[in-house]
Amino acid sequence: xxxxxxxxxxxxxxxxxxxxxxxxxxxxxxxxxxxxxxxxxxxxxxxxxxxxxxxxxxxxxxxxxxxxxxxxxxxxxxxxxxxxxxxxxxxxxxxxxxxxxxxxxxxxxxxxxxxxxxxxxxxxxxxxxxxxxxxxxxxxxxxxxxxxxxxxxxxxxxxxxxxxxxxxxxxxxxxxxxxxxxxxxxxxxxxxxxxxxxxxxxxxxxxxxxxxxxxxxxxxxxxxxxxxxxxxxxxxxxxxxxxxxxxxxxxxxxxxxxxxxxxxxxxxxxxxxxxxxxxxxxxxxxxxxxxxxxxxxxxxxxxxxxxxxxxxxxxxxxxxxxxxxxxxxxxxxxx
Amino acid sequence: xxxxxxxxxxxxxxxxxxxxxxxxxxxxxxxxxxxxxxxxxxxxxxxxxxxxxxxxxxxxxxxxxxxxxxxxxxxxxxxxxxxxxxxxxxxxxxxxxxxxxxxxxxxxxxxxxxxxxxxxxxxxxxxxxxxxxxxxxxxxxxxxxxxxxxxxxxxxxxxxxxxxxxxxxxxxxxxxxxxxxxxxxxxxxxxxxxxxxxxxxxxxxxxxxxxxxxxxxxxxxxxxxxxxxxxxxxxxxxxxxxxxxxxxxxxxxxxxxxxxxxxxxxxxxxxxxxxxxxxxxxxxxxxxxxxxxxxxxxxxxxxxxxxxxxxxxxxxxxxxxxxxxxxxxxxxxxxxxxxxxxxxxxxxxxxxxxxxxxxxxxxxxxxxxxxxxxxxxxxxxxxxxxxxxxxxxxxxxxxxxxxxxxxxxxxxxxxxxxxxxxxxxxxxxxxxxxxxxxxxxxxxxxxx
Numbered sequence: 001x002x003x004x005x006x007x008x009x010x011x012x013x014x015x016x017x018x019x020x021x022x023x024x025x026x027x028x029x030x031x032x033x034x035x036x037x038x039x040x041x042x043x044x045x046x047x048x049x050x051x052x053x054x055x056x057x058x059x060x061x062x063x064x065x066x067x068x069x070x071x072x073x074x075x076x077x078x079x080x081x082x083x084x085x086x087x088x089x090x091x092x093x094x095x096x097x098x099x100x101x102x103x104x105x106x107x108x109x110x111x112x113x114x115x116x117x118x119x120x121x122x123x124x125x126x127x128x129x130x131x132x133x134x135x136x137x138x139x140x141x142x143x144x145x146x147x148x149x150x151x152x153x154x155x156x157x158x159x160x161x162x163x164x165x166x167x168x169x170x171x172x173x174x175x176x177x178x179x180x181x182x183x184x185x186x187x188x189x190x191x192x193x194x195x196x197x198x199x200x201x202x203x204x205x206x207x208x209x210x211x212x213x214x215x216x217x218x219x220x221x222x223x224x225x226x227x228x229x230x231x232x233x234x235x236x237x238x239x240x241x242x243x244x245x246x247x248x249x250x251x252x253x254x255x256x257x258x259x260x261x262x263x264x265x266x267x268x269x270x271x272x273x274x275x276x277x278x279x280x281x282x283x284x285x286x287x288x289x290x291x292x293x294x295x296x297x298x299x300x301x302x303x304x305x306x307x308x309x310x311x312x313x314x315x316x317x318x319x320x321x322x323x324x325x326x327x328x329x330x331x332x333x334x335x
Numbered sequence: 336x337x338x339x340x341x342x343x344x345x346x347x348x349x350x351x352x353x354x355x356x357x358x359x360x361x362x363x364x365x366x367x368x369x370x371x372x373x374x375x376x377x378x379x380x381x382x383x384x385x386x387x388x389x390x391x392x393x394x395x396x397x398x399x400x401x402x403x404x405x406x407x408x409x410x411x412x413x414x415x416x417x418x419x420x421x422x423x424x425x426x427x428x429x430x431x432x433x434x435x436x437x438x439x440x441x442x443x444x445x446x447x448x449x450x451x452x453x454x455x456x457x458x459x460x461x462x463x464x465x466x467x468x469x470x471x472x473x474x475x476x477x478x479x480x481x482x483x484x485x486x487x488x489x490x491x492x493x494x495x496x497x498x499x500x501x502x503x504x505x506x507x508x509x510x511x512x513x514x515x516x517x518x519x520x521x522x523x524x525x526x527x528x529x530x531x532x533x534x535x536x537x538x539x540x541x542x543x544x545x546x547x548x549x550x551x552x553x554x555x556x557x558x559x560x561x562x563x564x565x566x567x568x569x570x571x572x573x574x575x576x577x578x579x580x581x582x583x584x585x586x587x588x589x590x591x592x593x594x595x596x597x598x599x600x601x602x603x604x605x606x607x608x609x610x611x612x613x614x615x616x617x618x619x620x621x622x623x624x625x626x627x628x629x630x631x632x633x634x635x636x637x638x639x640x641x642x643x644x645x646x647x648x649x650x651x652x653x654x655x656x657x658x659x660x661x662x663x664x665x666x667x668x669x670x671x672x673x674x675x676x677x678x679x680x681x682x683x684x685x686x687x688x689x690x691x692x693x694x695x696x697x698x699x700x701x702x703x704x705x706x707x708x709x710x711x712x713x714x715x716x717x718x719x720x721x722x723x724x725x726x727x728x729x730x731x732x733x734x735x736x737x738x739x740x741x742x743x744x745x746x747x748x749x750x751x752x753x754x755x756x757x758x759x760x761x762x763x764x765x766x767x768x769x770x771x772x773x774x775x776x777x778x779x780x781x782x783x
Contacts (some may be wrong), residue, residue, distance in 0.1 A: 055445035059401060063434070063442045070434045073412060073419055074427030081416025081728060088413050088730050092738040095406050096745065103749055106395045110756050149414055273479035298497050299424040303431045312437040317443050324447060324454050 006301065011294035013304060014075035015280065023272045025064035027169070027265055034170020036101055036127025037122065037163060038189050044134050047120055051105065053177040055331035058224060059191065060318060062098070072283075075292035075300060082097040086145040087137050090155075093132035100126030126192055128163060135162025135200075137180040142204055142275070143211045147203050154207060161200020168193035169268065172242075172260035175249060177329045183250045183257070190260050191246050201271050206233065208278050215278045228277070235270040238263045326330040338732040339599055339724055342414045345739045350709075352746040361475050361520065362527035364468030364578050367448075371405055377409030384547030385554075388764050389531065392757060394449050399443070399753060401653030406742075412741050414735070415716075417726030420718055422498045422577045425491055425506055426481055430574055433477035438461045441470030472520070483512035485717045486708070491513050492767040510580055511533065514573040515708075521566040522556060522704065525665060526697025531555035532672070533694025534761050536687040552690070553676060559669035565661065571626070578627055578710075581718065583641040584711035587651040594637040596622040603656070606648040610628065611638070646713040650706055661696050668693055695754075 032054040039047050073080045084091055100122045108119035139158030143151050171193060174186035209216035219228060242263035245256055281289045294300065365392055365456025374382035408430075411419055419426060447455060447463035455463075491498045500506060532555030538548045580584045590606045591598050591614050600622020604613035621631030628635065640643050668689050675686050682690075716723040 012768040056450050058567060059398075059442040059445060060439060062401070062405070063438045065539050066405055067410055067434050067436055069412070070431055071501060073408075074423065074431045077416075077419035077423035077427065080412040080419060084409065084412035085728050088734050089738070091409055091413055092741065095409060098405055099402040099745060102398055102405075102549050102694060103752075107667055110391065110395065110760055130607060184367060268585075281702050295427055296424045296497075299500055300501065302428045302500075306428075306435055308438075314435070314439045316445075317440075324451055 007294075008291070008298045010297050010300045010304070011075065011290040013279075013289050014071060014152060014300060017304075017307060018075065019070055019072040019272070019276055021064050023269065025061070025068055026272065027268050028061035029058070029119070030166045030268065031169045031173040031261075031264075032061055032115070033127045033131050034100075034166035034168065035173060036123055037131060037167045037188075038170050038174070040124045041189070042126075042182075042185070043252070044120075047183070048331070049182055049329060050174065051123075052331055053110070053174060054326045056321060060321070062102070063263075074303060075295055076283050076288075076290065077295060079288050079293040082284050082288065083141070083145070087140065088131045090136050094130050094137070096209050097126045097128070097130030099131060101130065102126075105234070123231075130165040131166045133160040136160035138162060138204070139207075141285065142208050142278075146288070148207075154203075154283035157203055158205070159202060161196055161203060164193045164196030165200055168197045169261070172264045175257050176261045179250075179254065179328055187246055187249045193245075194239065194243060194246070197267070201235065201267070204271075205274065208275075212278075213285065218278065218288060231270055231277075233245075235267055235274075238266045238270070242267075276334040336731065338735055340726050340732070341732055341735040341739055343637075344721070345735055345742065346410060346486070347413060348739065348742055348746065349403065349410055350705070352408055352742075352750070353400065354404065354701060354705055355698055356396045357471065357475065358523050358526045358697065359530060360393060360395045360400055361523040363396065363531075364388065364471045365466070366531060367393060367525055368461075368464045368468050370551075371464050371553070375457070375461065376392050379546075380544035381550045384545060385551040388547060388760070389551065390449060391613070391760055392534075394634065395443070395446060395753065395756060396773070397441075399749065402709060413730065414728055415726045416723065418716060421496065421726070422644065425498055425500050428500075429477055429481040429484070429506075433474055433673045434590060437470045437474035437477060441467050444470065455502055463600070470547040474522070475519060478517060479516045480507050480509075480512055481514045484509045486515070486712055487511040488720055490680075490715055494719075510564045511573075514569065514576045515714075518566070518568045518573050518704075521562050522701045524567060526701055528562065528669075529558035529665065529690075529693050529697050530680065530695070532559060533692075534757065536682065536690035536764055537681045537694070537758070538761050539682060540684075540687045540691065541765065545765060548765075549681075552682065556669055556672040556676060556690075559592075560673045563662065563666045563669055575627065576635075581711065582636040583638070583645040584651065584708075585627065585707070586638045586641065587637055587646050587648045588655040589627075589635065590648065590652045591623065591635055591637045594634065594641050596624060596632045596634045597608035597621050598633075598635040598637075599629075600626065600706045601652075603651070607650050608648055612617050625692075644714070646711050651711045654703045654710070658700050658707060661700040661703070664693070665696060665700070692725065692729055732749060747768045 035050050035054050042050060062301045069080075072083070104123035104126060108116050109125060111119060128208055136155040136159035140146070140151055142158075143154060168326060171186045171190035173184055175190060178186060207218055218224060225268035242260050245259040246262070247261070249256060251257070279285055281291070283290050285294050349502050366593065370382050370386040370389065371523050373379070414669055415485040444466040447460065448467050450462065484506055484730065487510040488498075490500060490502035491508040493499075503672070531551050535548050535552035535555060538545075539552065574585065574588075576631050586592075589598065590604050592611050592613070598622050599616070599618035599619070601613065602617045604616040604618075607614050624633040624635055625631045627633065636646065672682075672686055672690065675683055712718060714722055716726050
């Protein structure tokens with residue numbers, strides 16, 4: 001009877017919905033932020049092509065962040081204030097980064113010479129700043145939003161690792177969407193960033209149970225330990241497969257160029273599931289559960305109905321756009 | 336300065352910067368659709384040329400709107416946690432529907448609209464243009480539903496200090512929503528029309544005789560000339576609606592300190608909150624009573640009915656006069672322009688100069704009007720329900736001040752860059768005239 005109560009299952013449904021939005025954001029905006037970061041190590045012609053590879057997609061990718069924050073705001077208003085209040089400055093830094101890079105997309109395309117170079121720099125700096133800030137927030141969140149130098153140091157580590165993770169999935173995207181010397185360069189970038197991305201996952205995986213006895217218990221009690229073991233093992237396997245694939249890439253016939261990106265998506269999905277398992281049912285770690293933080297069931301129901309109708313539509317036209325712009329990236333033209 | 340003041344300044348800065356760009360894109364999306372449909376109907380390249388230029392302006396404005404909009408969505412939580420905690424059950428679904436029905440639609444199809452001309456059949460490209468226009472308008476609809484509800488809340492009940500929805504239709508169609516939505520959509524139409532006319536006039540003045548320039552200029556002038564009388568009527572109706580639901584705001588707009596009959600219409604004055612009187616009044620006797628009560632002897636509520644409960648008078652009073660003043664200029668310039676351009680005449684130098692001067696007049700009127708309505712709601716965040724100061728968070732003043740300074744510098748730089756790039760685009764467009772054949776969409780390259 002308890003389980004049929006909408007006050008019980010609605011917050012869970014929204015947690016899942018929010019999880020989907022965050023995961024979609026991290027994978028989708030992750031690759032285009034990563035491409036932005038990697039532009040630091042590219043020449044002007046390569047930069048144009050790199051931007052062309054993400055130009056048609058970045059805006060919709062970023063919308064997932066708005067949806068995720070919107071759902072947090074809508075479904076768990078108290079948690080929204082608590083989390084964003086504690087992360088005030090990194091949120092501002094992230095917004096600064098997203099603003100800079102979002103406008104640089106347009107400004108760089110409409111200017112030349114020195115100014116175009118400035119906007120390129122703003123694009124790179126904005127992408128990096130947004131990635132670092134998001135990673136920093138992730139670090140503080142898994143520790144339960146504490147203050148102090150130790151937490152800040154850990155946040156900086158996760159910031160660096162998430163930026164590396166984004167650069168890795170960005171490089172994997174470029175392997176898929178480009179060819180020739182740029183593709184070869186992307187393979188090198190992917191090899192370099194793979195290790196740091198792995199380090200980040202290990203760091204978060206170690207820190208999370210250390211920061212919380214409850215989480216440690218969820219992972220290391222029996223039989224959970226064995227039931228959950230596939231998650232890190234599969235992640236390790238994917239890292240291995242990607243590393244192996246990168247050794248043989250790029251190939252003249254372009255076969256297997258999809259493997260690094262598919263592997264990266266798999267790694268992000270697994271890592272996200274690990275985090276989700278650790279924290280559920282808390283929306284603010286160790287302080288506020290999804291049921292304590294949830295809005296009124298009537299309001300949640302209204303959104304759920306809308307989301308059930310609209311999300312498949314969104315998925316359909318998103319796939320349509322990826323289809324329209326499939327294949328290797330070419331110069332972006334307005335006409 | 337205390338944290339509350341800084342948080343309010345920050346919100347004002349963010350919303351002021353943000354509103355500039357949707358104000359352009361909402362209507363510019365429909366203008367682009369018009370250009371595209373004219374091209375499909377007539378096959379004349381000037382319409383495609385106009386589309387090609389203005390779609391770039393759209394892309395730039397859209398990007399600035401998106402990034403500043405993301406900032407807004409975070410601001411609710413960082414600076415005003417009390418807002419969602421109190422009215423989240425109502426504001427939440429409205430915001431969620433905006434993201435679900437509008438944001439994804441515009442963000443996805445804008446890619447096809449901008450870069451897809453050669454990759455999709457022409458009707459799909461036109462369809463994408465339509466969907467983007469629908470998306471920006473839907474976005475405006477949801478935001479204005481929420482904003483209007485904050486002015487005239489309806490369809491809810493309070494339980495333990497938290498608003499709960501009881502009637503969604505009453506929430507969506509709250510008493511001020513139709514007026515506010517129409518007023519805002521017309522404001523967007525006027526802003527885009529004057530931008531299009533002004534920038535085209537600038538190109539013409541520089542000797543750019545591309546056929547698309549004149550087509551866009553005429554379209555902008557015609558749209559402005561039709562919309563401005565509608566806006567004056569809509570504004571008047573909105574004012575009467577405000578008088579009914581938010582009399583303190585109207586009293587501040589009119590600078591009317593006492594409830595009385597025969598209230599004059601103040602053309603100009605200097606309201607003084609210390610003495611609660613005006614200085615230097617220039618007035619039309621009985622004017623305000625005539626406009627608000629349709630009778631010069633009508634009794635109009637004054638600020639003395641709301642001591643301690645009314646908004647700061649000066650910004651509302653001046654903002655209203657700036658909005659109305661710019662609106663009257665728009666009427667004058669657009670009708671004069673329509674007259675001068677009649678029968679296919681080319682624009683005269685005086686007209687070009689006037690239109691160039693009015694390029695950003697829509698921004699001035701919109702921001703001034705926005706201040707009237709938003710400052711006019713103070714001290715309430717949600718009328719009669721939640722005071723602005725009760726919604727503020729516990730973030731230290733130093734953090735807010737630091738980020739405020741960051742936003743101000745960033746916004747000033749971006750605004751300067753935006754205007755500079757608009758004119759650079761306009762200058763460059765002339766040089767490329769005739770070199771851009773309008774090609775049929777190419778088949779999708781078979782790669783991958």
